[in-house]
Amino acid sequence: MDPREVADLARLRRARDYMDRHYAQRLSVPQVASRALMSPAHFSRKFRSAYGETPYSYLMTRRIERAMALLRDGASVTDACFAVGCVSLGSFSTRFTEIVGETPFEYRRRDHGGMAGVPPCVAKVWTRPLRVPAGS
Structure with a gap:
């Protein structure tokens, strides 16, 4: 894994942690993507690749939990x-x-x-x- 991929994973983790802490607030993909310093489309692709589900699906699962x-x-x-x-x-x-x-x-x-x-x-x-x- 090259340093850029490691940096992307760290930013994705930061965004996921943000969703975990703020799950009860109105959150949008662009808002969370900005936490990862990525465009919404790029963030969604990277998030799904890293975690196996879309950001919205992840957020809803946490809310249901x-x-x-x-x-x-x-x-x-x-x-x-x-x-x-x-x-x-x-x-x-x-x-x-x-x-x-x-x-x-x-x-x-x-x-x-x-x-x-x-x-x-x-x-x-x-x-x-x-x-x-x-x-x-």
Whole structure:
């Protein structure tokens, strides 16, 4: 790997960390790409190549991941939706169902008592939603 590629990866990591910290804010690809010092198109291509998903897909997965934690803690679906930065309950529910495999209401209603006493860092890994590529 040449020094330019290493520098690109460091900038992509910086942009990804920015999305992780600011997931609940309105974020656009141009805004995040500017953190990586790249054009939006170049950033999107590089991000997908490095992380296996588009920046938008990554951001939505992080939002759903955080919403899952809120729902396990008893937040309403509406409150979880808006707390993670989504502006449409319908779009949130559709994306949640696509990623998690059940509706937010079903997920919230399910017993999560088995997670009691589990450190948050471990719970985060155990419950992390995994995207399955289309056609797999």
